[in-house]
Structure formats: C-alpha cells, structure tokens
Amino acid sequence: MYESLHNHTTASDGTQTYAEVLAAAKRLGFGTIAFTDHDMLPSQSDLDYLKSYDGPVKWLLGCEISSGLPKELGGSKAGTIHILGLFTDPTNRALIEHSRKALSARTERMERMVGNLRNLGFKITVDDCLRVSGGDNVGRPHIVQALNAYPENATVIDRIKGEMETAAKTSPDIAMDYMYMLDRHPSDYPYRLFLSDDSFISGIYVDYLYSIDLDDSVKLIREAGGRAAIAHWWTYMRKIDAAALEGLLSDKRLDFVEVCSGMVDSRVERYGRDLSQLAERLGLVQTIGIDGHNESDMGHYANNRQVMSRTEGQTARYIEVFKPDLAWTNFDPK
Numbered sequence: 001m002y003e004s005l006h007n008h009t010t011a012s013d014g015t016q017t018y019a020e021v022l023a024a025a026k027r028l029g030f031g032t033i034a035f036t037d038h039d040m041l042p043s044q045s046d047l048d049y050l051k052s053y054d055g056p057v058k059w060l061l062g063c064e065i066s067s068g069l070p071k072e073l074g075g076s077k078a079g080t081i082h083i084l085g086l087f088t089d090p091t092n093r094a095l096i097e098h099s100r101k102a103l104s105a106r107t108e109r110m111e112r113m114v115g116n117l118r119n120l121g122f123k124i125t126v127d128d129c130l131r132v133s134g135g136d137n138v139g140r141p142h143i144v145q146a147l148n149a150y151p152e153n154a155t156v157i158d159r160i161k162g163e164m165e166t167a168a169k170t171s172p173d174i175a176m177d178y179m180y181m182l183d184r185h186p187s188d189y190p191y192r193l194f195l196s197d198d199s200f201i202s203g204i205y206v207d208y209l210y211s212i213d214l215d216d217s218v219k220l221i222r223e224a225g226g227r228a229a230i231a232h233w234w235t236y237m238r239k240i241d242a243a244a245l246e247g248l249l250s251d252k253r254l255d256f257v258e259v260c261s262g263m264v265d266s267r268v269e270r271y272g273r274d275l276s277q278l279a280e281r282l283g284l285v286q287t288i289g290i291d292g293h294n295e296s297d298m299g300h301y302a303n304n305r306q307v308m309s310r311t312e313g314q315t316a317r318y319i320e321v322f323k324p325d326l327a328w329t330n331f332d333p334k
Contacts, residue, residue, distance in 0.1 A: 001031025006289020013139030039102035060329035067217035085221035087324035105210035
C-alpha cells in the first residue's frame with residue numbers, strides 16, 4: 001500500500017486532525033502516514049488518540065523544523081529552510097522547548113505579513129488568519145486561505161501575475177519561476193507572487209523570527225531519536241545548490257534524502273530524479289511524502305500511481321537502516 005512520510009495536521013498548518021488524516025488515508029489507499037508538523041508536536045489528547053487507534057493505517061511521528069542554513073552559508077541570518085525528521089520522540093524536552101519558542105514567534109510573524117499584505121492592497125486581517133487556523137499557530141497556508149476567502153483579492157493577484165508575466169519576457173529567472181507557478185493550482189499563486197522569500201514581489205514575506213541553524217536542527221532531531229533530511233530541497237536550490245547538498249550528505253550532516261514531496265510538477269519530477277540518483281550514489285535512504293496539508297493533496301498523490309508505487313516499502317527500509325525506537329508508531333516491521 002502507499003506510504004507518505006511527510007504530512008501535516010491542524011497542529012500546524014494542515015486542515016485535518018490526526019483522526020481525519022488517518023481516515024482520508026484509509027479511503028485513498030495509504031497504508032502508512034508520518035505526522036511531521038511544522039515545529040509543533042502532538043498534544044497529549046492527540047497522543048492518546050494515536051495510541052488507541054485500531055484502524056488499518058500505520059502511523060509514525062516526526063517533525064519539520066523551520067531551520068536556518070548551514071553556518072558556512074550564513075546560518076539563520078541568511079534565510080530559512082525546512083528540516084524533516086522521522087521517528088522523533090514527542091516527549092523530548094528540547095523538542096518541546098523548540099516548539100514553544102517557535103509558536104510564540106509565529107504569531108508576530110503572521111501579524112507583520114498581514115500588515116504588508118494590506119499595504120499591497122489586499123483585504124485581510126489578523127482575525128481572518130486566526131479564524132482559518134483555528135488557533136495561534138498560523139502558517140502561510142492559513143494566510144493564503146484567508147486571502148482567497150475575499151473575491152476582491154483576486155483582482156490584486158491578477159494584477160501582480162500580469163506584472164510577473166511582463167517581467168518574464170526579459171528575465172530568464174523570472175520566466176522559469178513563472179512557468180513553474182503556472183504548473184500549480186491558481187490558489188497557490190500567492191506563494192510565488194509575493195509570499196515567499198524569493199517571490200516575485202519582495203518585502204511582503206517575513207522570514208521566521210526564531211530558528212536555529214541546520215546543524216543544530218539536525219542535532220535536535222537526532223537527540224530526539226530521529227534522522228534528518230532537507231525537505232523539498234528544490235525549493236531552496238538558490239540557497240543550497242546541488243554541490244552543497246552533496247557535501248552535507250557526504251559529511252553525514254544529513255541522514256537521508258527526500259526525493260519527492262508536495263504537488264508533483266515538472267520541477268519536482270526533474271529534481272526528484274537528480275536527488276534519487278544522488279541518494280543511490282551515496283547509498284542513502286530515499287523517502288517520498290505528500291507534504292499534505294489537506295485531503296485534496298492526498299488525492300493528488302493517490303491518483304499518481306507512478307510516484308506512489310515508489311513509496312511502497314520505504315518505511316520498512318528506513319527502519320532496517322536506522323533501527324529507530326518504535327515507541328511512537330504502530331508500525332510493525334515484521
């Protein structure tokens with residue numbers, strides 16, 4: 001059965017609870033799901049639910065840390081990437097403290113981005129974002145949902161899209177970004193247009209106000225019993241190029257390679273092949289995850305049999321290589 005080792009819930013910026021993710025996984029043919037929320041850990045009630053779950057889907061716990069770059073590339077001051085961790089202990093004290101600090105910083109970050117969006121002409125409020133998120137942990141997907149809830153915001157998005165299309169005629173880099181954006185669903189356009197650190201319009205996105213550098217992020221994951229990889233590396237290529245990534249892997253500063261995640265488009269397919277070849281050359285574990293934030297993300301993958309057939313057996317392979325503590329999973333490698 002299909003496996004996804006990168007998924008989000010309402011604990012961070014997903015729209016489904018743990019129970020809803022597992023129910024959707026059962027409907028769509030997923031046999032294994034890893035819960036890897038952004039800087040957030042399951043609550044005690046979530047842990048109690050997972051321990052009592054008697055359904056057919058296998059689950060395991062992990063995390064996705066909002067990390068700075070490696071020190072030699074500027075560290076936390078030079079921007080943020082995401083480090084995926086699998087089989088981490090949710091009761092680890094250092095991981096809990098990281099989660100507490102990250103949550104506090106996320107609220108201020110969201111407030112700043114909302115102010116920047118209003119200055120750009122959008123209709124959006126802090127309360128809109130909190131209402132969408134259902135709590136204090138607001139991420140960019142919540143902000144995008146809040147934007148898309150107002151029909152009048154589509155006019156502003158179309159205007160910026162037109163400006164990017166014009167700029168693409170004279171800039172190869174912008175042309176490539178524009179092409180990749182058109183591969184996505186229109187609801188995702190805000191990320192490439194103005195809500196990323198390398199988006200077309202700068203000054204709207206606000207980077208994480210609290211983060212630790214790559215090596216400290218990996219250390220945090222390892223000391224919580226997990227192993228670490230850069231999540232969706234192709235989104236950070238301008239920060240960490242292929243040579244730098246290979247160096248991090250060769251020096252064992254990372255443990256495995258996520259070769260595919262998120263919506264599968266031409267960029268994901270292209271660089272996924274490169275990552276798979278790199279992992280094979282270095283003899284490293286490869287993983288694939290939905291990076292799912294809602295059921296439609298899961299459905300997108302479930303319909304892509306070519307990709308999903310490659311996920312079968314990846315959890316067992318991970319366990320075989322890394323031999324993690326199986327206290328926080330119902331997965332039985334036997």
